[in-house]
Amino acid sequence: MDELAIDGGPKAAEALSIPEWPQPTDTSRAYLLEAFEGGNWCRGPWIERLEDEFAAYHDAKHAIAVSNGTVAIELALRAVGVEPGDEVIVPSYSFIASASVVPAVGAIPRFADTDPETFNIDPDSVREQITDDTVGIIGVHFAGYPIDMDELLPIVEEHDLFLIEDAAHAQGSEWRGQKVGTFGDFGTFSFQESKSLPSGEGGIVVTDNDVLAERARVMQNIGRSQGETGYRHYKLSSNSRMSAFQAAVAIGQLEKLPEENDRREANEKLLLAELEEIDGIHTKPRDDRITARGYCLENVRYDAEAFGGLSRDRFIEAVRAEGVPVYDGYEVPIYKQPAFFRDQVRRLLPPGTDVPDYWNLHLPGAERLCRENVAYSHPVLLADDEGIRTIPAAIRKVKAHADELRER
Ligand SMILES: Cc1ncc(COP(=O)(O)O)c(C=O)c1O
Incomplete structure (x- = not known):
């Protein structure tokens, strides 16, 4: 031996x-140079092309390019209309962004356990977390292995919840012939450099819903109406736009x-x-x-x-x-991250909110x-x-x- x-x-x-x-391919290099010399470093044809090509690849009606995969989820939460004090069910075993975006918009995360067979959110545990204040679910297609949609979608429908699919890991994954990210209200993706479609930093949200797409576009562009570039702002929101350089690199990688x-x-x-x-x-x-x-x-x-x-x-x-x-x-489930110490979460939620004691939570699958x-x-x-x-x-x-x- x-x-x-x-x-x-x-x-x-x-x-x-x-x-x-990531791989510095000739195509990404050529597109990047073209974008650099083309004069549209922000908005414009490179962004539109990436949105069109990614939407086509992921069988989605709309795609909106954003600056990273964390703000992609946050934008989706804001666009579906999550309000301070709402409860959102989140995964326990994932990158922290899958859950930390919830208190970032003033809502309360409720952690569901993880199925140790699939590493995905456990539908039985999701059911147990639903209360009268639950408005939606964020599920991660962990590692690119799709969530069992046959189990999750009936829960979403039965309780009239929104579903955001965090597909940061799942560029190209399909469930029963349908690309992930298109089952829920929004699918969100990360193009961070370790991902299979990298652009350094970057991300995209997809949806088939025209109204949600319009809302996300307005909120992504600091409240400007779709297609406008001037100084009229209709919604108080942030700027989560992607740059043309990120888009040019991503288009090359998508090919x-x-x-x-x-x-x-x-x-x-x-x-x-x-x-x-x-x-x-x-x-x-x-x-x-x-x-x-x-x-x-x-x-x-x-x-x-x-x-x-x-x-x-x-x-x-x-x-x-x-x-x-x-x-x-x-090393730890998300709820055991120092960022989820009760006092830290409480600061982001409406005064008087009864914040769950995440530190003493035990979810056996995630652990x-x-x-x-x-x-x-x-x-x-x-x-x-x-x-x-x-x-x-x-x-x-x-x-x-x-x-x-x-x-x-
Ligand atoms: C599951 C998951 N969701 C969201 C994100 C956030 O993406 P980004 O790093 O682009 O903000 C990541 C990043 O690794 C992730 O793994």
Whole structure:
């Protein structure tokens, strides 16, 4: 048996070659230069083109480009008409923006638990959080794996709630042949540099609803009426516009996204077929209703017991040494972030609001994922077949040495 790479042995994943990310492609470079020299650094044809092309790609009627994925969710909340004191159900296992935008508009987040099988919001827990003050739900298609819409949409309809799909991770994902982001009132995306469609910073909101689209456009442009550029402002709101440079880069990146997603999906299938065979590595369910996948990252759950009690941190360290860049993800659920200390949240809400005690909340699914998640980022899935096959080999090698690693 080969010595572990962490002890100076050969790397099991030596052949895993992962492309750099983000990729400064020739097309993005050419568009960026054109935008730079074209005179429209703000608004104008580059923004319009990105909005048209992204709307077409995501099967949405409207797309509105914004400065990042956080303000995209905030804009959607404002456009659906969330008011101070309203309650919004939010995910517990995600990047903080999926929930922190709610107090930012004066509303109260209610955390739903996370399904440890899918890493997505748990519909049963959503039902438990609904009160008379609940106005809507923010759900994340975590890692690009779509939320079970067959379960979530009936809850939305039954309780007359809005649904914002945080699709920051899910450029290109599809549920039953329909692109995500178009099931709810709004879909929101991030184009931050680590995402599969990067523009440095950036984001976009999509909707099929004409009225909501018009509202979002006005609010995105500091209250100006659609298409106006002067000094008439009809709504008190912020400026969340994207620049032409971000749009030009994003258009170039969008051109290669469908092909890249196909490659990622094919590689993931290859990888899953082997990972599923490793006792202690729990992969997400294969679901035929997911008809296409987008990716920001992918996750498995690590069962230390099946690895002879080897801690997840030690496992990750050893696998990384073998050449596979896995990581652990979020250390705490969102409600355990210092930013969710009650006093901090209270300051943003109407005086006298009964703020939930987030610090003492316990949601077992989310907390389990904080302990067991092992993630890899989407560029890993762009490696060649030979490289992909080294990933399970590296995990098996570490497993074979688990006892000696644990005992150190
Ligand atoms: C799930 C999720 N939502 C929202 C965001 C916010 O996007 P941005 O960083 O563009 O503000 C992120 C960013 O990583 C995210 O992962």
